[in-house]
Amino acid sequence: MRIVLLQLNIYAISLLLCSAEPEALGTITFKITDFTMLQCVNSERCTGNISVRFQTARSGMLVEQTFDLADWQSERSANFHKPWPGLVMVTLSLNSSDSELVSRESLLFPRGSFQNIKDNWTYISLYGRQSLFTMTAKVECLDYHYGQDCAQICKPETCLVESNFIKCKPGWRGANCQAPICSPNCSSSNGYCDQPGECKCKRGWTGNGCNECVPYDGCLNGGCKANAPFTCDCDPGWTGALCNIESHYCRSNNSCVNGGVCLDSHDPLEPFRCICPNNQTGSKCEL
Missing domain, CATH: 2.10.25.10 (Laminin)
Structure with missing residues (x-):
């Protein structure tokens, strides 16, 4: 089996998403532009399926598509769900009902070279002893995805893209501007926020900055013990689990x-x- 190394340049062009899966980062589009095999000339013997795989040793399979050999000229697209590594292995294989072709399947993995051409496409020529493949391919980031690996997310309600750099809008922070900045007095350990400038208390805490613990429900004459929520520490002169018994020694x-x-x-x-x-x-x- 022969493997071709393909370096694809990423162009962060937003695509209109219709029904893409939420975790998809980008799309790879490819097309076999020419396919010649000596065994197929003037014969009906070349039938079966072609499998095209884009993968890396570290990331594993990125995209895999299998299609009928008779439809080899169609342009195809598929989403990838892992950060695009840049350097990938492209593998073509033919699954044919003809045993003679199957025995020569290795001829469909020839060494090849590639070069960039206009319109952001990469041109690939694959030569074998008895076969010739040419293919074009390109990678584009999906909507709101940027960077060389399409892994940076920038949604218009939280961030801006300026000269290919992500800049968070006021009130937002994080690598993808996904984290809101809470009100200044909001406790980082006891509070949180869904929108910039607000402060919501976690369970067991209250107050403007979520710094006041909530005592055990029903604690009458006491408060939290050692500032621990849902405890009841009695004030002087009181005793009992709920500090409701007056203590006169x-x-x-x-x-x-x-x-x-x-x-x-x-x-x-x-x-x-x-x-x-x-x-x-x-x-x-x-x-």
């Missing part, structure tokens, strides 16, 4: 002795303190 615990007065401190580590009368000391006035 001194009412339920007679901790101070010798006439000491108990005061709630609302400190989880030291929930009370004692005011001791004269000559009494200690945390509980026990001395």
Whole structure:
């Protein structure tokens, strides 16, 4: 099997999309302009299908089309869905019902050369011992696709194309100008935006800049613990899962002795303190 290396120049010409798949980047158009094979002269023996493949070792198959040998002169187009690599391998093969032709299938992969001609087409001549193929081919980017590989996307609502360079419109950023710029005070970790200048909060956050956490639903006398959403950390004097139970340590615990007065401190580590009368000391006035 013989392989021809073909360098196609990319021309970023927008095409009108009718029913192209969303992920398509560009289109390759090709046409076999001449096909001669000694076995076929003045005979009806050349029947079957021709397969044309455009591929690379790294990217794999880019475009493949198979068509009837009787229709070899028609122009054909196909979309490619991977960034165009520039240098590709072009493979032609003939699948014929004639066993003699099948046994000489390698003759359909001759060495060839190419050169650029007008109208952005690349001209390819393929010579074999008993065969001659000539082909023209060109690559064009689909609508809103630019660059040497057709992988840069520029939609008119978000970006501009100036001298083949992409420039984002105000309020948009990213390699393809696909990311909106949120309001200046919008938290990068807690907020997001679909349009420039807005700020939408992720789940569990609120406020103009999405910097205020949302406590556990039903938390009455408390807020988020360590600024973690959907937690409930009680304010002083309150307890319970929802901070809805008033906490008075001194009412339920007679901790101070010798006439000491108990005061709630609302400190989880030291929930009370004692005011001791004269000559009494200690945390509980026990001395």
